[in-house]
Amino acid sequence: MKFRNCLSMILPMLLLHLFTGCSDNSGEGIENLIPVSGSVGNEVVLYEANPRVFAQSNALAAITTRLDEIKSLGTTVLWLMPIYEQGVENAVGSPYCVKDYKKLSPEYGTMDDVKTLVAEAHEKGMRVIFDWVANHTSWDNAWIQNKTWYTQDAGGNIISPEGMGWADVADLNYDNADMRAAMLEAMKYWIETVDIDGYRCDYAEGVPHDFWQQAIKELKAIKGDELLMLAEGGESALFADGFDLVYGWNFAQELQDVFAGKSTLSALYKVHNQEYKGIPTGKQRLRYSTNHDLAAEKSPLEVYKNERGAMAAFVISSMLGGTPLIYSSQEIAYDRPLSFFEYTSIDWSSNAAYLNEYKQLMQIYDSSATLREGILKTYETGNVASFYYKNEENGLLVMVNTTDEMLTVKTPIERAGDGMKNLMTGEVIILPMALSLEPYQYYIWEKE
Template identity: 70%
Template sequence: MIKFRTYIQVILPALLLHLFTGCSSNSGSEPDVPLPAEAGNEMVIYEANPKVFARTNALNAISARLDEIQNLGVNVLWLMPVYEQGMKNAIDSPYCIKDYKKLNADYGTLDDLKSLVAKAHGKGIRVLLDWVANHTSWDNAWIQNKSWYTQDAGGNIISPEGMGWADVADLNYGDADMRSAMIEAMKYWVETTDIDGYRCDYAEGVPDDFWKQAIKELKVIKGDDLLMLAEGGKAALYADGFDIVYGWSLIPKLQEVFAGKAALSALYEVHRQEYQGVPAGKQRLRYTTNHDLASESSPLQAYKNERGAMAAFVLAGMLDGVPLIYSSQEIAYPQPLSFFGYQVMDWNSNPACLNEYKQLMKVYKASAALRGGTLKTYETGKVASLYHAAGEKGLFVMVNTSNEAQTVKVPIERTGDRVKNLLNGEVTTLPTALTLEAYQYFIWEKQ
């Protein structure tokens, strides 16, 4: 794996070396964006793929690594499906569920899961299980109830139409008994292991009225502590009871920006559109990779190199929303990572990257109050410039999205601001212009 020197050791001290004077001008600020979500979001989600932790007893391996996960600023742990996987027509996908109430024996026991949840709670970390409500494996016992599944004109049970998922059978939400069994299975894990909620796979493939009913009944058990994450994009999922919904549209635009194929103004516009209709107290998920994306390309490939991957993560996370870290991302795993098979990570392979994530997320958590209020974005070429206004204070972020040094004018509204660099503690006055090295970023607090 290619190593890199840490941003903190090398890049940050170079700030004063890259300033130059010039005429100040308005840098073309974008319209203000009032943040509809709860100001000061402090959630950071970690997606744990058991198959990258250990080939056996993965739940215990995740539990053993909770300190490191917590040190990434994480307070929500999302476990990818831990249930028994189907064998008939299977392709080794964890999203092919044979038994909703039975653990994958390779991952560990029920007591192992209970222990993991209890240990996470002791560290202030909530735990979400991954729930697959749209379909089951072909050898799930439910298949004996033919009316529980979608059928073609000939009465044959079918896979979800148009998805290419031949390894699974599509469930019929017109059947009341199936719905009841699904909700009962969801309750089982909350009651038995004390998990805090679910990340719901392909949430838009399930009727809204089912989610409303299921979430209402789960809240009877968990109360307002229940946390629900929807893999979907439509704002209607919030009305169903979900707290966080994916930011589907931002990712392709982010990748286009880092590939030099789109302007930052297009990314800002996507962000604004995704937050339209988001109720107060709700959020969008912000990420640069996850199990699906990592299967196609690693963040290093998607964003050119390690520095590009880090710069993209800073930009996505500092816009607004809930940042997600996918297991393997924090050590900059350089190759595509299929979630269909085992690929155990060496968590000590890239301490520089791991430490940078820790430092960055420490700053992220500490600046929660500053990230509330109003977000303003500026047109500064290939350098993203974001300002979160919080009364007399504010959080100013600049990220170079290119693999070349960029000299840009500081937005006129920010020129002359006395700021503290939250990554190294230096206090300085913002000049009329500055130079950012390839993929360099700055996070300042206005004093």
């Protein structure tokens, strides 16, 4: 009897050793017990709309016609890149060079167009936020007449933001109370006039914390709990200013390094954990595999090697925890750098299968309370990202090959033998002790 009990304990260990002999992680630790982020429940999915990829003129109306498609990606918040009147003096074509904070650029449409877009988005259950550029203005902005509203050098000359290389813009002086009041009044204008729901604040770390604290407090007094504020920055202190969302700079860079073979998934998990350390309840980091800055340099297909690599990276960025971001063009695998200084014609029907895969992934995200609210655990499975969410009733396992090679890896040992349903295909399996994954293949399983 004792001999049988001994065999029953040894046999599974022998089988596990047999399976892992062909694994690419050569017996590395199976389970990473570091608590990556705990519960990171989140109801927000952001879609960043670059007007210049929707139409060469009347882009706001063009975006409005695509709201159902944008909504089908799970979007709950539509972020519009800057649509204000742009400067001409010293300009290079950047929409972040604002001539008039209260005036739309006519290339995008009219006030009626933007009001219609916001109203229809609200009817479809989406909030709308504008991009806000509070650190600087164009050189031909009317504010430039008030010289003390701008930062000056020792000779009394207005300067561009130091160390940034942005010669097309002039740096604002937040020591000036009148400038601050005008900035806040301009921010209130769009909420009161168009009924937008908040702002994505460009270069938020270039603006004093006490301004953001005042601005967010006063904007919330107008908009209430519907106000959503996203900071382009990495400092955790921005949460204390009142921002709901803050960029995950380090995570995005680490994700690229993992797919380039320059870093490890252990390092990615560590960065994820660090970015969530001490975050107040209800606040989130923005998670993305690309955005307008990254896509302007390289297409996701270049960064992550091909379409499948780009999809694999998106699965990790959207499923590992945080607020997912989709940048207009990535959902159809646009394969070239995409400058937001120029117009680019996008054929939204060019890659229907890829688009449908995005829709299916985000439907899973939207419908899975386990994924959005469960407790997260990560595992060491070589170059395959493996993480598991669990709540009181369900479990959800995600595994993603981050390489362009076929990999055979150990499954997380505590998950081996579980009945699992593939949420992408509907197939039900008993999870084996080892799995082979095609280049950039991923699985999303729900525990049966």
